[in-house]
Every structure is written in structure tokens, then in C-alpha cells.
Amino acid sequence: MKVDKITLLPASIPYIDDPMPEWVEQWGIQLFINVNVEDKEGLGEVLVAGSGVISAYIGIFNDLIIPFLEGKEIRSISEVYETLEKLLFSAGLCSITLGSISGIETALWHVYSKVINKPVHYLLGGKIRDTVPVYASFPRYKTLEDVVSAVEKAIKRGFKLIKLHQPPNMVIESLKKIKDTFGDQIKVAVDLNSPFDYASALKFLEEISRYDIEWVEEPIYPPNDYDTIKRLTKDFPIACGENEYTLHGFKKLLETGVLYIQPDIAKIGGISKFLKVIDLAEVYNIKIMPHLRPQRSAIALYHTLQVASARNNIIQVEFPLAEIPKDLFGVEFKIFNGMVNVPDDISIDKELLKNKYSLKDKKLRLLKFSDLTEKIL
Numbered sequence: 001m002k003v004d005k006i007t008l009l010p011a012s013i014p015y016i017d018d019p020m021p022e023w024v025e026q027w028g029i030q031l032f033i034n035v036n037v038e039d040k041e042g043l044g045e046v047l048v049a050g051s052g053v054i055s056a057y058i059g060i061f062n063d064l065i066i067p068f069l070e071g072k073e074i075r076s077i078s079e080v081y082e083t084l085e086k087l088l089f090s091a092g093l094c095s096i097t098l099g100s101i102s103g104i105e106t107a108l109w110h111v112y113s114k115v116i117n118k119p120v121h122y123l124l125g126g127k128i129r130d131t132v133p134v135y136a137s138f139p140r141y142k143t144l145e146d147v148v149s150a151v152e153k154a155i156k157r158g159f160k161l162i163k164l165h166q167p168p169n170m171v172i173e174s175l176k177k178i179k180d181t182f183g184d185q186i187k188v189a190v191d192l193n194s195p196f197d198y199a200s201a202l203k204f205l206e207e208i209s210r211y212d213i214e215w216v217e218e219p220i221y222p223p224n225d226y227d228t229i230k231r232l233t234k235d236f237p238i239a240c241g242e243n244e245y246t247l248h249g250f251k252k253l254l255e256t257g258v259l260y261i262q263p264d265i266a267k268i269g270g271i272s273k274f275l276k277v278i279d280l281a282e283v284y285n286i287k288i289m290p291h292l293r294p295q296r297s298a299i300a301l302y303h304t305l306q307v308a309s310a311r312n313n314i315i316q317v318e319f320p321l322a323e324i325p326k327d328l329f330g331v332e333f334k335i336f337n338g339m340v341n342v343p344d345d346i347s348i349d350k351e352l353l354k355n356k357y358s359l360k361d362k363k364l365r366l367l368k369f370s371d372l373t374e375k376i377l
């Protein structure tokens with residue numbers, strides 16, 4: 001197929017919910033990719049990481065991906081992926097390079113599925129399930145009362161499992177409050193976003209282990225410190241992988257004995273790479289819990305669900321607690337009994353995006369994860 005046009009759709013879709021979380025500004029930034037092949041359109045998404053440095057991703061498109069692919073006849077999406085990775089590797093195999101590839105790669109799968117008039121999962125061998133297990137990934141809340149309201153909302157929406165993003169100093173009281181208020185009605189996981197060294201992680205994990213946590217995510221900084229992660233996995237249920245980019249890195253992570261790995265389709269290079277990671281994890285008998293930033297990442301969610309509907313070693317997909325804007329994406333994600341429907345297609349209303357959600361500002365969007373203290377910022 002010949003790639004006619006690639007269009008970047010930077011967006012700012014706010015996370016509006018009740019209760020209102022923190023990080024609203026920091027998470028209100030998206031980069032969608034539109035690819036045209038004749039009269040068909042495909043959509044992909046780049047997860048804009050690193051405190052919203054969107055110009056870095058746009059630069060890779062403008063300097064390399066668009067001039068390289070526009071007007072080109074392509075014979076294989078995997079070949080495009082591998083070529084782009086080799087053209088970019090000396091800039092580092094990381095979120096900015098591989099995330100940009102994710103955007104174009106997922107858009108190519110989508111447009112190709114339109115060309116043959118089948119859903120993306122058809123290209124993966126077909127659906128083995130119509131619904132996929134999901135958990136509610138909470139944003140960070142200011143108060144304990146907000147955490148409780150959010151849990152109530154999650155239960156009402158049909159979730160069976162939630163994941164907290166509270167700072168370490170609020171985790172224990174949140175777990176206690178949730179247990180006291182909701183008993184066994186909801187399961188809980190804890191995402192720490194890499195705050196600790198080994199000694200602090202050990203102390204923290206020992207303190208929270210009485211709360212029957214499903215998993216504890218990224219306790220160690222840096223997140224790729226495999227030796228230190230390995231020292232924790234024997235005694236605690238650890239999950240990692242949202243900051244992993246290469247197959248070699250995933251292999252090392254799998255060898256630490258983590259309970260789950262968490263690749264992100266909008267960060268690691270798209271569907272071709274995601275499939276390789278899934279196969280690699282199967283060799284280690286470790287399940288996949290795909291990462292998605294819990295904001296308006298509907299295109300990445302669509303692609304993740306396409307793969308999850310076709311591969312059964314994906315056991316849960318991260319999902320936002322707030323509703324995804326239906327008017328913008330033309331699709332409704334419905335939660336029932338901890339499961340979500342797998343839509344066959346997705347779109348973006350470009351007029352609405354331009355009028356209501358366009359990215360106009362150049363705000364500083366510092367994403368203060370739990371290891372950063374106010375004295376630095």
C-alpha cells in the first residue's frame with residue numbers, strides 16, 4: 001500500500017472527573033497520528049512522556065518519519081518498524097524514538113485493516129474473546145475522601161480491581177481506609193512510579209504487605225535496575241515494564257521474576273513489537289498487564305484491546321476511571337463485571353478536536369512523580 005499523507009494531531013484533552021484529581025495539566029496532552037491511504041484513514045497514538053515534551057516527538061515525525069514514508073509504497077508494516085528503529089537507534093531506544101514509531105506503526109495497522117475492510121484483530125489471527133478484563137487506574141487524588149469517592153465510583157462503574165497512584169506517604173492510610181470501607185468488594189494494586197532505593201522499598205513493601213495487594217508497581221528507581229528488582233520479587237508481587245523499550249530489556253525484566261510485565265503499545269514501537277514481547281513473556285510463563293496512561297489515550301487503548309482480544313496471556317488492561325469522550329472518538333467503551341467491550345473501529349472527529357481540544361499552549365507540565373520533592377520544584 002502507498003502512504004499518501006501523514007498528519008499529526010496534537011491535542012489537549014483534559015481529565016475532567018468527579019472527584020477532580022491532581023496531574024490534570026500534566027496528563028492533558030496527547031499526540032495522535034492520522035495516515036491516509038487513498039480514501040482510507042488510520043489512527044495511531046504516541047504516548048507523550050517525559051513531562052509532556054511533545055516537540056521532541058513532533059520533531060522526529062517532521063525530520064524523519066514523514067519525509068521517509070509519505071509517498072512510499074510499503075510492503076510490510078513490520079519492515080517499516082524495523083527500518084525506522086534502525087534509522088533512529090543512535091538517538092537511543094527510548095520513549096521519544098520508539099514512542100514516535102508506535103504512533104506511525106499503529107496507524108499503519110489501522111489503515112491497512114481499513115484497506116482490507118476488517119478489524120485490526122483480524123490481522124492478528126482473529127478474536128478469541130469479545131470482552132477483555134480491565135482495571136480502573138486511578139489518577140492521584142489530593143485527599144483520602146477523594147480516594148474513597150473514586151473507589152465508590154469504580155465499583156458503581158463495574159470495576160473489580162483498582163490501582164492507586166497516591167504518593168508513598170498516603171498509600172498505607174488509603175489502603176486501610178479502602179479495606180475498612182469496602183472490605184472485599186474491590187481488589188487493590190499500588191503504583192509507585194519508581195520512588196525508592198532498595199532499603200526504603202523493602203521497608204515500605206513490608207509495611208503494606210498485610211493489605212493483600214494484587215501487585216506493587218515500579219517500587220525502584222531507576223525502573224530498569226534489574227538486580228535490585230530481583231531482590232524484591234521473591235517476597236513481594238512486583239510488576240514493571242512501562243519504562244522498558246527493548247526485547248533485551250524485557251528479557252532481563254522477565255528474568256527478575258516479576259509477577260507481571262507492563263509494556264505500553266504507544267511507547268515501545270507499536271503492535272509488531274508488542275506481539276514480540278507477548279511471545280517472549282510466554283516463554284517465561286509470565287502474564288502481560290499492558291500499561292496505558294490513565295487519561296484520554298483512546299487510540300492506544302483501541303490498539304491494546306485489539307491485541308488483547310486476540311491473545312489470552314494478556315490478563316488485564318489498564319483503563320481510565322473517567323469516561324472517555326464518546327463524541328470525539330465515535331466509540332463507547334462499556335464496563336461490565338470488570339470487562340470491557342472490544343470495538344472493531346475507532347475514529348477522531350477532527351473538527352471537534354480542532355475546536356475543543358486543540359493543543360495551543362506551551363505550558364510547563366512537570367509531572368511530579370513520587371520521588372520528586374517540593375524542595376526541587
Ligand SMILES: [Mg+2]
Pocket residue numbers: 191193217218242291
Ligand atoms: Mg505505572
